[in-house]
Amino acid sequence: MNSERRSVSYVNTLSQTDWDLITAIIPEGAHVLDLGCGDCSLLGALVARKKVRGRGVDIDGARLMGGMALGLPVYQGDLDEGLADFADNAYDYVILNQTLQVVKHPQVVLREMMRIGRYGIVGFPNFGHWSLRTGIFFGGRAPKSPALPFEWYNTPNIRVLTIKDFRAFCREERLKIESEHYLILNKWRRRLPARMAANLMAHIGLFVVARQ
Amino acid sequence: MFIERQSVGRVKPRQFIFGGQEAPLVLDSGRTLSPVELVYETYGEPNASRSNAILVCHALSGDAHAAGIHDPHDTRVGWWDPMIGPGKAFDTDRYWVICANVIGGCKGSTGPNSTNPDTGQPFGSDFPLITIGDMVTAQRHLVDHLGIERLFCVVGGSMGGFQALEWSLRYPERVHTVICIAAGAQLSTQGIAFNAVGRHAITSDPDWQGGHYYGTPGPLRGLTSARMVAHITYLSEISLNHKFGRRLQSADRLSYDIRNEFAVESYLNHQGTRFTERFDANSYIYITKAMDYFDIVRTYGPLKDAFAAVAARYLVISYTSDWLFPTAQSKEIVRALIANDRDVSFVDIDSPHGHDAFLIETKRLTQIATAFLDGSQRSQPLE
Structure with a gap:
């Protein structure tokens, strides 16, 4: 119980850093759609800090x-529709932050996203993280991590993907990856050493993609 | 009656007359009305700049009595009392809330039971056909009279939602926000069909007498039937089932009697009969006609073009079990507004109560409307 509460707050801390990163990526005054916006706290921050026009x-x-x-x-709506x-x-x-892993039809959602927006920002928990791999290898249990703190039976995260998976998806969908960002040891990184290790080391991957 | 702390308390309907012979109200049909009388109520107080006014538009069978009581002995409060009052969604500590009877109605505003100045007799079916736009134009005269330059909000459910939309299209510069609940950009074919059945029930009642029945009880049976049919459309299969099931009215055995056997029959009968005590059959005909005519596309062009010139912030609300104004119809409006990059929020409230949910699910509605109105003060502070 206690550890669960701690890990949830850790995820919340992570999303705060997501916001800083996303805020840094999005230019002043941009027109932004946030899919899976929740209570709009990210969008609110973007409006306050970057004067974006958002929905x-x-x-x-x-x-x-x-x-x-x-x-x-x-707008209340089901992304899967x-x-x-x-x-x-x-x-x-178009932002899809920490939402890709909970949708039923990720391909539909991503295609819709790239139809509507010039750039897509996609942040998701990296299922390739070493702790998840060793957890399933040695523990033999469905993996959990600070970014994936749920049990197999109650997790909202029904889509498990890795950073490598997403790169492959972008190739297949002919999406151009503008930039990749990895949350490794509580810090966002994007340079080459991190890039090499990202699939193993990153808790969260965040991609900026565009249509080719 | 016990007055709860959050009630607006005792209210008095007021009267406003305009459209004298020199400036009659020209209706969409081309015909004129002169003079025009509006009966309205207000709750709360205007601020110095009169920028805190909220116009509440009532639905088909509603009236200006939206909140509070008229008389200390009243056992019933206004039709939207849970929404209007101190600390409520339309907070009378902050807003000046106004509700007026539509023209064509039977609660004091000029309608078919008003005296025709040409004959000295009630208009009856000589009353000109009116539209939602005509109702709104009449309200605009009232808003002018009250010294309101720009309404902070126009809100309404069902036919009230039609009026709220019409306000923002007809007088875009006069409306800061619109809350459109359980409505659509036009009345659906199904809606027209149900209205036609209701009108048929009234006009085929011999007591209707071609619409000139005043002085006699009038087509009470016809109006009862009309209300019974309409009432079904306001509920949902789930809510009917939940409320009545197949329960029998009086016995626990079937009576094999032609009269009311099931509880739902008796309920509808009761609703229909009670309606005749407070509503005029001709008004029912005229107002349902006005709803039938409502069609933003016909008046303003394809929805995307129609909503190109609007300036208001919109909140569009639908209910999942509303089959008279299904969610898809609300979404048509939302889509047109989004296509024009307008400021619109959309919420589809999960409710089993059908179309009537806007009168019943006031808790959720309160939270949503409060959030929306609070947010709307960012772009137009109340001062």
């Missing part, structure tokens, strides 16, 4: 009230 999408109407109270336009209400090329950036 949030989430399946949970109750959480969206947070965004409404910030004066942000929000596609985003037909959004036109092609309508946004500069």
Whole structure:
């Protein structure tokens, strides 16, 4: 119980650092759509710090009230049903942060995302992390980590992928990877040594992708 | 009656008359009304700049009495009392809330039971057909009269949602925010069909007398039937089943009687009969006609073009079990607004209560409306 609570707060800390990174990536005044925005705290930060024009999408109407109270336009919808209400090329950036692993149809969601936005920002827990590999190898149990703290029977993370998997996906989908960022030992890195080790060492991968 | 602390308490309907002979109200049909009387209520107080006004638009069978009580002996409060009052969603400590009877209605605003100045008799079916746009234009006269330049919010459910949308299209510069609940950009074919059944029930009642029945009880049976049919469309299969199931009305054995056997029959009968005590059959005809005519596409062009010129912030709300105004119809509006990059929020509330949910699910609605109105003060502070 105690350890569970600790790990959840660790994940929350991680998402704070995500925000700093995402805020750094997105240029001033950009037009941003946040998929799986929750209570819109990231979007709120982007509006405050980068003056973006933003809209949030989430399946949970109750959480969206947070965004409404910030004066942000929000849209309750299920990403798995596609985003037909959004036109092609309508946004500069579409964010899918810590959401890819919970959708039923990641390919649909990613294709929709890249139809709507010029750039996509995709952050997800890296299932290739060494602790998960050793955990399943030696422990023989479904893996858990600070970024994946749930049991197999109650995890919202129904899609398990690695950084390498996502690179391969981008190749197959003809998406251009603009930049890759890895959370290794509590710090975001992107240079070559980190890149080599990322699939083994990173808890979280964050990609900026564009259509080719 | 016990007045709860969050109630607006005792309220008095007020009257506003405009459209004298020199400036009659020109209706969408081309016909005119003169003079026009509006009966309305207000709750809370205006601020110095009158920038805190919220106009509440009522639905088909609603009226201006949205909150509080008229008389200390009243056992019933206004139709949206859980939403309007101190500390409620439409917080009368902060906002000045206004609700007016639509024209065509039967609660004081000019309608078919008003006196026709040409004949000295009630209009009856000589009353001109009106549209949602006409209702809104009449409300605009009231808003002008009250010295309000820009409404902080126009809100309504069902036909009230039609009016809220119409406000933002007809007078885009006069509306800061719109809350459109359980409505759509037009009345659906199914909606028109149900209205047609209701009107048929009234006009085929011999007591309707071609619409000139005033002075007699009028087409009570027809109006009862109309309300019974309509009432079904406001509920859902789940809520009907939950409320009544196949329960029998009086016995625990089948009586094999033509009269009411099942509880749901008796309930609908009761609802229908009670409705005739408070509603005028001609008003029912005219207001349902106004709903039938409502079609943003016909009036303003394809939705994407229609919503190109709007300036308001929108909150569009639908209910999962509403089959009279299904979620998809609300989403049409949202899609058009998003296509124009307008400020729109959309929430689909999970509820078993069907179309009537906007009157029943007030807790969720309160949270959502409060958040939206709070957020809307960022772009237009109340001062």
